[in-house]
Amino acid sequence: MSCDFIALAAPGVQKLSPYQPGKPIEELERELGISDIIKLASNENPLGCSPRVLTAIESGMSELALYPDGNGFVLKKALSDFYKRPLEEITLGNGSNDILELTARAFLKPGDEAVFSQHSFAVYPLVVQAVGATGISVPAVEYGHDLVAMAAAITEKTRVVFIANPNNPTGTWVEEGELDAFLMAVPENVIVVLDEAYGEYVQPGELPDGLDFLGRYANVIVSRTFSKAYGLAALRIGYAFAHPDITNVLNRVRQPFNVNALALRAAVAALGDQEFVKRSRDLNAAGMQFITEGVHALGLGVIPSKGNFLSINLGREGLPVYEALLRQGVIVRPVANYGMPHFLRVTIGSQAENERFLAALKTVLKAVA
């Protein structure tokens, strides 16, 4: 080969290692020749999605030849009504991952810095590096964001800060007071992304609501998704609320049709079924308690979590346990790439899935002991 195409790539891209998704069920089926596999690896909703979504998608099937509404007006209007915020504050994304990427592309260039926490969402360093900017990972405290240290890490080069609340993969959270103090300390020309991908799983009033900060701090982007509690991960749709000028900037780098037509319809229907969201939240709370107790009974610790997942401290290398669980037909998530080699992250599933996971874990721990 005469040409080194890797060397041709933009400097940030050369050093990128792609996001590692949870192992798909079909892949494990092929590899091990087993069936009846459960996947608790990608924080998907065990209840699926609202039945209203299916009706909404069916009604869009006759229009597959048409481009979607590039402005996503109907969904933006629904979000605007639901949250009682102006339409001009909304950006729609191809998943909220898209929102994170738009933010990086719009506000970061080589030489700029973006601050995030150790053990935080893997996509932050990826989107930062891809545009040639520098990611600054701030050491965590007890696996959670150290907002005081993060504020101290802001320099004249800092343009963006990412905060996941609750955080993935740790499930840790930041409280209203510390977040407010942080935002007060951050210069106005630094954009703060509050990533609330798991916000719907938090009991109402339990954690700060990013939208409450929008009025007071113009430099905040609140990012949310339909992938998690709404159960629409396959369709790829998320959204952000931010100052209209920030929203204007994000929309300049957005693909004209970044959200597909079925996703737009599905999201409107999903937003309209808050009963489904509540059922998902309640099932998650019960499952969280069930798995936590089960894990404690096996003599293991967990990081307290407000997401729909739990990081379990195995007190030993996690990878062999992960692989042994695969052979039991249970897919969880290794988090060594998050600097947590002794942990595995498990998504809270249905009661049957949670029981199956605990039984498999018990079997596996006995075998690898």
Ligand SMILES: *Cc1c(COP(=O)(O)O)cnc(C)c1O
């Ligand atoms: C899952 C997740 C997202 C985004 O998922 P999308 O499917 O792209 O909306 C964003 N942030 C965190 C912390 C997540 O865990």
